[in-house]
Amino acid sequence: xxxxxxxxxGIVLGATLQAAPFDFREQTSPxxxxxxxxxxxxxxxxxxxxxxxxxxxxxREQTYKVFSHVYDFTGNAPITKGAGGKYSHHRGLxxxxxxxxxxxxxxxxxxxxxxxxxxxxxxxxxARADKATQSQRIxxxxxxxxxxxxxxxxxxxxxxxxxxxxxxxxxxxxALSGAISLRGDLQHAGMQVRMANEVNExxxxxxxxxxxxxxxxxxxxxxxxxxxxxxxxxxxxxYWIVHMTPQTHPTGLPVYSxxxxxRFGAFFEPKLEQGQALPLTFRVVVADxxxxxxxxxxxxxxYTTP
Numbered sequence: 001x002x003x004x005x006x007x008x009x010g011i012v013l014g015a016t017l018q019a020a021p022f023d024f025r026e027q028t029s030p031x032x033x034x035x036x037x038x039x040x041x042x043x044x045x046x047x048x049x050x051x052x053x054x055x056x057x058x059x060r061e062q063t064y065k066v067f068s069h070v071y072d073f074t075g076n077a078p079i080t081k082g083a084g085g086k087y088s089h090h091r092g093l094x095x096x097x098x099x100x101x102x103x104x105x106x107x108x109x110x111x112x113x114x115x116x117x118x119x120x121x122x123x124x125x126x127a128r129a130d131k132a133t134q135s136q137r138i139x140x141x142x143x144x145x146x147x148x149x150x151x152x153x154x155x156x157x158x159x160x161x162x163x164x165x166x167x168x169x170x171x172x173x174x175a176l177s178g179a180i181s182l183r184g185d186l187q188h189a190g191m192q193v194r195m196a197n198e199v200n201e202x203x204x205x206x207x208x209x210x211x212x213x214x215x216x217x218x219x220x221x222x223x224x225x226x227x228x229x230x231x232x233x234x235x236x237x238x239y240w241i242v243h244m245t246p247q248t249h250p251t252g253l254p255v256y257s258x259x260x261x262x263r264f265g266a267f268f269e270p271k272l273e274q275g276q277a278l279p280l281t282f283r284v285v286v287a288d289x290x291x292x293x294x295x296x297x298x299x300x301x302x303y304t305t306p
Contacts, residue, residue: 022132022157024125035122037132037157042075044157044165047134048082048091049119052141064112066119066138067091068155070167070193072237073288078196079234085197090263093155093284095171095191097269098184100140102148102177109140109149110188116141123152131158148177149272160285164299167284175272183269186221186257191282192265193243199232203260207231209240209293211300214256222256226304229296232262240291244283244300 022044025036037045047068053059062083069078069092080092089111096109107115117140124135133156140149154170169191173182183189199206207230210216214225222228227244245254245266254266265282272278283303291299 021129022127024127024132024134035125035134037127037134038075039132039159042073043071044075044132045070045155045167046078047136047155049136052116052118060116061088064116065089065091065094065096066117066136066153067094070165070241070284070286072234073165077235079239081194081197086200086261087194087263090192090194093167093169093191093193095280096189097182098188099181100149101181101183102175105142107140107142107148110184114143115148117151124154131156133157146177148175149180150174150176152277163289164285164287167286168281169284170279170281172277172279173272174277175274178274180272181269182272184267186219186255186267187259189269190254190257190265190267191280192257192263193230193241193284195230195232195239195241195262196234199234200261202233205233206260206262208258208264209291209296210256210258211297212293216258220258220260222258224253225256226253227296227300228256228258228264229291230258230262230264231291237288238290240287240289242283242285242287242291242296242299244285244303246281246283246304250278250280 020040022039027034033050035047036043050063053063070080072079098108098110100107100109117138120137122136126133135154138151139147141147152172156168158166209229211225216222229242231240243265251268251270254268258264285299
């Protein structure tokens with residue numbers, strides 16, 4: 001009898017000690033809308049989906065891009081950048097190209113000077129104990145509100161066994177107005193991450209870790225890399241953020257950009273064919289404990305090994 005009782009208690013305690021599931025909350029106000037993903041009451045991610053508003057220059061700037069913030073490990077505040085600051089168009093996890101060539105038109109989906117992104121609807125919000133997935137429909141539009149690209153953006157978040165946070169970013173782009181060439185340059189195109197604006201005030205503290213054999217050239221260009229790790233200091237805490245591109249990437253090996261103010265990521269230039277979906281996927285791993293080259297390489301191997 002005592003053995004049975006102890007086993008029963010163990011089962012109950014085990015259930016109690018399991019981590020609470022992820023939780024989605026939509027937050028809206030007259031000026032903003034976002035979806036916040038939390039676990040154990042701590043925010044992990046928030047996605048900004050405020051409807052595009054051209055009523056003023058300030059409101060247009062605040063609402064022309066859909067992006068996601070990454071939070072610190074306390075869940076108190078983002079460690080990524082929003083609107084304003086140095087290069088306002090750099091925001092959290094984002095994707096775009098300076099020269100988005102649609103017929104004889106050139107739309108700047110990086111700076112958003114003559115176009116905008118509009119969240120249309122949530123397609124999925126799946127919150128479990130060990131993983132959460134959100135999927136949304138986004139339209140990339142002309143100043144005349146005509147959509148030229150439809151994007152399905154899916155972000156999955158999960159904890160790793162050693163306390164890191166794993167973020168899988170999937171963007172599937174479909175051309176709506178004939179073939180579209182996505183062009184730009186190293187610093188103004190691709191899928192990138194921008195850390196908090198304060199990093200710009202102490203750029204000398206930012207460190208980068210690159211794969212063995214990769215080469216850093218002028219203008220913060222990295223060649224020969226499938227991943228890059230940025231280690232900035234935000235609000236007195238150092239983080240390690242590894243941006244990874246899978247070797248199945250449709251345009252092959254990307255070029256990495258690694259600015260010291262902590263905007264970094266993969267530059268590549270694909271083409272969209274009318275009506276054909278182009279899937280693009282990346283992984284971002286966030287740690288608040290030290291990583292070195294060997295640890296980053298192991299994370300990448302775990303990502304790419306079936």
